[in-house]
Amino acid sequence: MKLQHFKMKESGLNRFFGPLEAKIMEILWDSRELAHELSIKDVQQKLESDKQVNFNTVMTVMNRLVEKGFLEKRAAGRSSLFQPVQSKEDFINNQSKELTHELMEEFGPLAITHMLDELEDADPELLELLEEKINSLKKGK
Template sequence: MNRFFGPLEARIMEIVWEHGDISIKRVHALLDEELSFNTVMTILNRLVEKGHLTKNSSGKGRNKSSHFQPVQSKEQFIQEQTRIVTEGLVQEYGQLVVNHFFDAFEQTDPQLMKLMEERINQWKRENDEI
């Protein structure tokens, strides 16, 4: 997650994804660091401003309580972010990206190469019908 968030933001997002609807007080308690309540509140509000969380407040004064929820599941977030990164790389570096993906698949997991081959064959079948 540190590719997409700062270290503290990433830890807070993990907590929110795990717990769903959660208060600042609960996030603060779940963090394993000595951070001020205000720091945690600031980070949560920044994640709202960036569009990653929604915030619901109730009560007034000392009885005011804010709860935060993720806009997307962790899986949806990762899916969207990897799509954005991949599309950007392909648009900017095209052939280099294809070559590097091929090399990376070959070196890390032969099953990924098989998956790529299956996807290419599927694409060929679908585009031959047009």
């Protein structure tokens, strides 16, 4: 599933989703860890700790997340139950991989140079991981 927009000036999940979409995904990811599917009403009640959110608004956003391929929906009597298609970790991993691919396609060596410049303040463990990956790539060629 490929996102159409990445918002540079946002943070966290808001880089990928609208604010309500991000909150809904977070709620559903938390419930997924407990192996639970949630109804629209369940999600609406969890959202209400912030402020009153209309049931129809939550329903519309959740159905759009289904259409976009981020949620699965199944009928359960007169209601529907929802769960994320993938874990939050898998989602973030896939999106960061796609972003990196797009940067490399568009900007190539310039993107690598800027990424390396950012390593000046990197955790030593990250640098070691990078070194191992580079050595592995060298051996493979």
